[in-house]
Each structure stands twice: as C-alpha cells, then as structure tokens.
Amino acid sequence: MVSIAAGNAGAAVVVGTGPVTPEEVVRVARAGAGVRLAAEALRVIGVSRARIEALAADPKPVYGVSTGFGALAVRHIPPELRTQLQRSLVRSHAAGSGAEVEREVVRALMLLRLSTLATGRTGVRPVVAETYAALLNAGITPVVYEYGSLGCSGDLAPLAHVALAVMGEGTVRDADGTLLPAADALAAAGIAPVELAEKEGLALINGTDGMLGMLVLACRDLRDLLRLADVTAAMSVEGLLGTDKVFAADLQALRPQPGQTVAAANMSRLLADSAIVASHATPDCTVVQDAYSLRCAPQVAGGARDTLAHAERVAGYELASAVDNPVVTLDGRVESNGNFHGAPLAYVLDFLAIVAADLASMSERRTDRFLDKARNHGLPPFLADDPGVDSGHMIAQYTQAALVSELKRLAAPASADSIPSSAMQEDHVSMGWSAARKLRRSLDGLTRVLAIEALTAARGLDLRAPLTPAPATAAVVAALRTRVPGPGPDRHLAPEIEAAVELAASGALVSAAESVTGPLA
Numbered sequence: 001m002v003s004i005a006a007g008n009a010g011a012a013v014v015v016g017t018g019p020v021t022p023e024e025v026v027r028v029a030r031a032g033a034g035v036r037l038a039a040e041a042l043r044v045i046g047v048s049r050a051r052i053e054a055l056a057a058d059p060k061p062v063y064g065v066s067t068g069f070g071a072l073a074v075r076h077i078p079p080e081l082r083t084q085l086q087r088s089l090v091r092s093h094a095a096g097s098g099a100e101v102e103r104e105v106v107r108a109l110m111l112l113r114l115s116t117l118a119t120g121r122t123g124v125r126p127v128v129a130e131t132y133a134a135l136l137n138a139g140i141t142p143v144v145y146e147y148g149s150l151g152c153s154g155d156l157a158p159l160a161h162v163a164l165a166v167m168g169e170g171t172v173r174d175a176d177g178t179l180l181p182a183a184d185a186l187a188a189a190g191i192a193p194v195e196l197a198e199k200e201g202l203a204l205i206n207g208t209d210g211m212l213g214m215l216v217l218a219c220r221d222l223r224d225l226l227r228l229a230d231v232t233a234a235m236s237v238e239g240l241l242g243t244d245k246v247f248a249a250d251l252q253a254l255r256p257q258p259g260q261t262v263a264a265a266n267m268s269r270l271l272a273d274s275a276i277v278a279s280h281a282t283p284d285c286t287v288v289q290d291a292y293s294l295r296c297a298p299q300v301a302g303g304a305r306d307t308l309a310h311a312e313r314v315a316g317y318e319l320a321s322a323v324d325n326p327v328v329t330l331d332g333r334v335e336s337n338g339n340f341h342g343a344p345l346a347y348v349l350d351f352l353a354i355v356a357a358d359l360a361s362m363s364e365r366r367t368d369r370f371l372d373k374a375r376n377h378g379l380p381p382f383l384a385d386d387p388g389v390d391s392g393h394m395i396a397q398y399t400q401a402a403l404v405s406e407l408k409r410l411a412a413p414a415s416a417d418s419i420p421s422s423a424m425q426e427d428h429v430s431m432g433w434s435a436a437r438k439l440r441r442s443l444d445g446l447t448r449v450l451a452i453e454a455l456t457a458a459r460g461l462d463l464r465a466p467l468t469p470a471p472a473t474a475a476v477v478a479a480l481r482t483r484v485p486g487p488g489p490d491r492h493l494a495p496e497i498e499a500a501v502e503l504a505a506s507g508a509l510v511s512a513a514e515s516v517t518g519p520l521a
Contacts, residue, residue: 012036013111015118015133017044019319020111022312025216029108034137037118037129044120045129048328052123055334056082056198063336064202064326065123086201090167093160093205096145101158102440103141103173108213109155110136110162112319113204121322122203123334131166131194138189139175140165142182144210150421151342151432153325155210158433163204168193199326206325211345212318214436218352219312221443225450226305227510227520229359230263232453233297234270235473236366239460241280241287241377242294244271252298259309260302262521267298269517274470276461291375293365300362304355311348318345342432346415349435356442357407360449364400367456371397376460383459383487390490393456396497400452403445410438410445451504452497454480462486472516479503479512 013024016038027033055062061076077085110132116122117129135142142165148157164170165182172182186193196204237244247264271277280287289295326336371393373381384392414435420427458477461469468474483499485491503509514520 012137014038015111015115016041017119019316020115022216022220022315022319025108025111025213025319026220028111028136029104029213029217032107032139035111035114035133037114037133041118041120041129042126045117045124045126048120048123048332049125051328051332051334052199062326062334065199065334082198083195086196086198087167089201090160090163090196090205091169093156094164094170096148096157096161098146101144101146103177104217105210105214106141106144106158106162107136108217109144109158109209110142112209112213113159113162113207115319116207116209116322116324117203119322121327121329122324123199123328124203125197125200128166128194128196128200128204131191134189134191135166135186138185138191140182140185140189140191141173143171143173143179146437149210149433150419150426151208151211151346151430151434152340152426152428154205154207154323154340154342155433156205158210159205159207163196163201166194166204167196202326203324206340207323208318208321208340208342208345208432209323211342211349211432211436212315214440215311215315215345215349216319218349218436218439218443219308219315222304222308222352222356224507224510225356225359225443225446226263226301226308227266228447228450228454228504229301229304229363230266230297230520231270231473231476231510231513232363232450232457233294233301233366234267235457235461235469235476236370236453237267237290237294237297238271238274238276238469238473239379239457239464240290240294240366240369240375241276242290243281243287244268244274244277245281246290246295247271247298257299257302257306259305260298262305263298263301266517266520269520270472270513271470272472272517274473275468276464277470279467291365291369293362293369297362300358304359307351307355311352314344314348341428342430343415346430346432346435349432349439350411350413350415353407353413353435353439353442354411356439356446357404357411360400360404360407360446363449363453364397364404367393367397367400367453370456370460379460379463383456383463385487385489392490393459393493396452396456396493399497400449403449407442407445407449410442414438447505448497448501451500454504454509455484455497455500458484459487470516472513475512475516476509479508 012034114132142162149155168183381387382392382394384390414431
C-alpha cells in the first residue's frame, strides 16, 4: 500500500471560496498533495455559521436546522436533542456495503466536500472544514463502501462514512494503508473529533462529491487513453498494410468535427516516414480502401474526444457549484433546493462508458484482423511462429473479446434507472454513483484492450521485417520490447499481456511515441 502523506506532491492545494481545478483534484486524490484553507474561506464560513446559529435560536422551525430530515422533516427538534440529531443522521446514513472504494476516490470526495464547505454556503463552523483538511493532510482515509449511494440526495452513504470518521467513529486507513478505528487514527495524528452542531450533519452528506470526484479522475484517464488509442490504431494500420492517405488534413476538413481532426492529425504524425506504408503506396497496389476499423479510427476516437469535452464542461460546472440542502444564500436566506440531484453528472458518466466500449470494440476488430491470414496481408495465421504447433496471439484476442463484451454490458446506462426511496419523498434518483463506479471498470477494461492491440500490432510490425515501421511506432515497439520479447515460439502469454497493460496504464507507450512526434493532442 503506497503512503500518501501530505508533501508527496509539491505545494498544498489552497481551498478557497472558488472552485478547485481538475488538476488539483488529481493531485490531492492520487499524489497525496496536502490542502490549506484560504483565510477568506474561513471568514465566509464564519459569517454563514452566524446566520445558522441565529435561526437555531428562532422558535420557528427551519428545515435541516431545527427539524428532522427527508420524510421526517415535519418534526421540530428541541435544542437539547440537536447534537444527537446530527450524530444520529450521520450514523444512520453510514450504511454502505460491499468492497472498499479506492483511496483516490475517497480523497477526491473529501476535497470536493471541503471545497463546498469553503464557499460559506453550507453553514458549518470553521472547525468542521479545518478537520476535513487535517484528515487529508494526515493521509487518513475513511473507509467507504461500494454500495449505498443512489446519487440523490447526492452521495449520502459515502459522504456519511467520511463524516463518521470526522466524528471519531467508524473505520479508516492511515497514510500507510493500515486499517484501524477512526478514534485511534485521529488521536495518533493529534486531530480532535468534531461534535456536530445544528445543520452540520446535513452539510457533510448532501453532495455530489463522490460521483464528481470519479468523473474528474475518469476524464483525466480517458484523455490519456485516447492518445493511446491513436497510437495503437496507427500501429495496426501500419502492420496491416493500411494507408495513411485517409488521415490527410484536407479530407478531415470536409467534416469539421474537432475531435476527429485531432485524432487524424495524431495518426498522420505517428505514421510519418514509415517504410512499411511506403512499400505498398504504389500504383500497382490492389487494395482500394481499408476496413472501417482502420479507415474510420479518427472518426470514432474523435467522437470520443468530443464526448469527453462535453463531460469535462459538466465537471467544470459542478466544480464551481456549492451543493447542499438547505443552502445559505448570498443574502443570508436558508433555502431548500434540489441541487444535490446527480442527473447532470450521471448522464455524462454514462456517455463516457459508451465511448469506452466503442473504442475497445474497434480496437478488438483491428487485433482480430492481424490474426486472420485471409485479412492480414501475408502474415502467418494468428501471428504464430509455427502455425498448428503454436497458437500465437489467438487467445489474446479471446481475452479482448471477453473484455469488450463486458464493456458493452457496462455501457448500459445507470442514469436510465430510478428507485424511489425515503417513503416516496425522494421519488426520483440519478444513480450517478453507480454510473461512476461502472465507468471506472470500463476504463480499466479499455486500457487492457488497447494494451493487447499494442502487443499484437508490435508483433505484426516485427514480422514485416526487413521493412521498418515509422520512427514513432518503432519507439513504441521498442518500449514494449523492454518487457516483452519479440516473435518466437509460444510462451506463457498472461505475464506478457500484464506487462503491456502496465506500460499502457503508466503512459510509457504514449511517451515512447511522443519522444519522436512531440506531444500528441
């Protein structure tokens, strides 16, 4: 388990009254960056808290301040029971089940909840925000579970498990990944548990922070995978004796879809100066046009880029949001609202799962072409060293096919479902958390499919010798060869696939290509 104590990622992220950036979310979530609350944030938190305390003293009931919650909002709670009310709210809502959620997701969720607290729109005391910052800085990560959120009212159960730890209850992992009671971890770090006051329990659990954190991380990962998809597609076009003429800028300009233009330009750069491409770019070439999985790669990867750009815009809007219910308005009113509903995020999380499935589907088709002697233009069946004795990459494609089938199932939208809850008070929910969870699995699957394509295409390019690939694709082959030997008799294939997956996931394959082309878009 990797330690993520503060200080591993440069300067602390300053959390102020405005939004944190996607890059800051990634730094805190993945690199263990610390956080620091801006002075202005602490000031506005104090101002809004004074308004909540004034309402708490008013005999007139105010939802979330002096009443119960959800379907129980009609009950006025006397002052002597309000601390118990907040404690009971958090304890009862910390009802998750299943496997632990990844540490990076929980850290992203905590940062985003802290960012909302820092806007001064939630009515918590400064000490609550300071305690969230302290947990992040100490590398203390509350245990959050896979199941429990309906995405409305936000990510209630996941956020409640975090709030429980802030209270000194429940279970956490420390900076070294050791599982221990929250009370022990807080004591070891010198952090005092918080006894929640009026409104604070609600403020800590009414948010879209879990699904938003996963969306931000997924957008970062998919942008990297799109460059990898261009690299593996170019390798396949080259190894299957395809043409690069269809990627010409003037042809792309006839259909000015922005993502398509970017993908085609990447592929042209990757295939520049290829002796393999040049070898069949002659008047006597009998191939009229390539299959769609080769010729239309920029159209698919381009459409994926444009979908991702939309998802990034939605994430940007949500990063700039102060999601809570009730919320303290700029003029001091405390108003109920529906901003916790996760629909905008759920939709784009589902869109990205569709994109991942389709990119993987096209990648698998290119791999399959390499293995079929009727379509691979002179390469041995299954790229085997001694076909019949050896099976080559036959079963690597089976693995791809299994992954693609799974990705197609994961592409079924979670956001199209809704299950009423809270005695029909919450009668329509977003399922955004579920959309985010399955997207994470989708991106893992896409990484594996693209890695297998790279592995197979590299073998195909080696088998084209003495013809040489483009300098950029040759650099990718060389990067793979640091971990995986070239063509030869059958070997244990699973470790080679896993090595390719690690190179793909780390960015090493794209970096190898970019060492020749410069940064790909």
